[in-house]
Amino acid sequence: MxxxxxxxxxxxxxxxxxxxxxxxxxxxxxxWNAFLLPSPEKVFDSFVMSIQDGDLQKHVWASLERIIKGFGLSAVMALSLALVCSWFPALLVQLEPTLEFLRHIPPMSVIPMLILWFGIGEAPKIILIILATFFPVFMNVLQGIRDCDPKLIEVAKVFGYKKWDQFKYVILPSAVPSILTGLRLGLGYSWRSLVAAELVAASSGLGYMILDAEQLSRSDVVLMGIFVIGALGAFLDYGFLWAIKRYLKRGIEA
Amino acid sequence: MSWLKIEGLKKNYELEDMDVDALRGIDLDIEEGGFIVIVGRSGSGKTTLLRILAGLEKETAGRIIFKGRICGEEHPLPVGMVFQEARLLPWLSVENNILFPFHHEGRAKDMHSKAVSLLKMIGLEEYGNAMPHQLSGGMAQRVALGRALSCDPDIVLLDEPLGALDYFTRRALQRELAKIYLAGGKTFLMVTHDVGEALRLGTRVIVLNRGKIEASIPIELGYPRDRHSDKFQSLLDEVLEALDDAE
Incomplete structure (x- = not known):
């Protein structure tokens, strides 16, 4: 067709x-019962009203701020650790069992301990997002670096590239698609963990807005919140995808 | 004093508790400006020899002396290399691939005019901004040749560079290689399976057998070469005979 x-x-x-x-x-x-699934008009009306009140903007910004901080910190930590580990394989050997243990712990299961250690402020929410996004980024960066074609490294060696230059000009650029995929996955995970993060005694954010609406039996607001999270997540994901495609199409100009 | 001298070069591999002698004492004098073609059966050590000259592998014994100085990690041979596959960096444009030898020195940006003249030399002047995936196999191999020449090396190493190409592309590139060689100043060292190719391009054909030199046959023919000429045919017979003796 x-x-x-x-x-x-x-x-x-x-x-x-x-x-x-x-x-x-x-x-x-x-x-069906309109309480169980309100009509599209009702959800749309809640959306418009929430914008007019300025509530939605406030919650969106609060959530975005947490995503930016949590995901940003997580990306920096995962990237740095993956780069250091690929440069010093002995370090990875030491870290691997611990990381493997941590990777399998669902971030939500540590919420009680996070509250105990960090209270109910912003810190546990940000840490929860970090925990949810660290591993997809870390694993993809590491894999991207490991998957670099050794034949390309040989080309660099023939032209006199020292080890650091081989890393900078061949290994790292060849890992960029994997790094971007990891960041894209991490960003998706950060949105998924957002509601859980905002369960921790929050007073703003899309997760809080949804939970608050649930307590007020406002299923239209709950649905509106779900749609906003989905739309924002998809928008950011498309942005990332666009950046990946643009990078792969254009290449790196030296 | 020889220009490039290879003395008693040996290479030994360990493969699953088995010792493999890839090179068993190569002695070779290479004249400046020659086009040396190394032929031999699979496993005769051709590629190993080239990889040691390129600094990609370390010899087990022996030494390489260039202009009177022993080569090693501190003083590598001034080479450019073309591999069997083009090995272009997929994220760099054709022009940036050609200028790849300068990226780590931060000089690539100032060398646009050099890239343009090399692109012209390899017949791809309109493809400077193209990406490697947009090129055919023959075009990619030309870019690899441009990259090898861009750093103006004294020696150009060619490891079966035309092996993966179809007959017509191969012939066209053989003509271009001869043209580039005649244009000047470089010494070419090429490995090939194709004896006809060796005769069309080389000024000397080295026959390698089980890690040792079986024969070194000077090819005193001008370019372009007529493969139907008596001289070409008798040289072809001589090389084939040396290969047969190597059995």
């Missing part, structure tokens, strides 16, 4: 459109 470029069929909007239509039809026809 031949698709027209940028047509509705290739844009990936068919399934959401069908689901929206079903949701709208079901709500209009009263196929």
């Amino acid at each position: 031949k698709f027209e470029k940028d047509s509705l069929l290739t844009s990936g909007l068919v399934l959401p459109s069908v689901l929206l239509l079903l949701w709208w039809t079901g709500s209009m026809a009263g196929w």
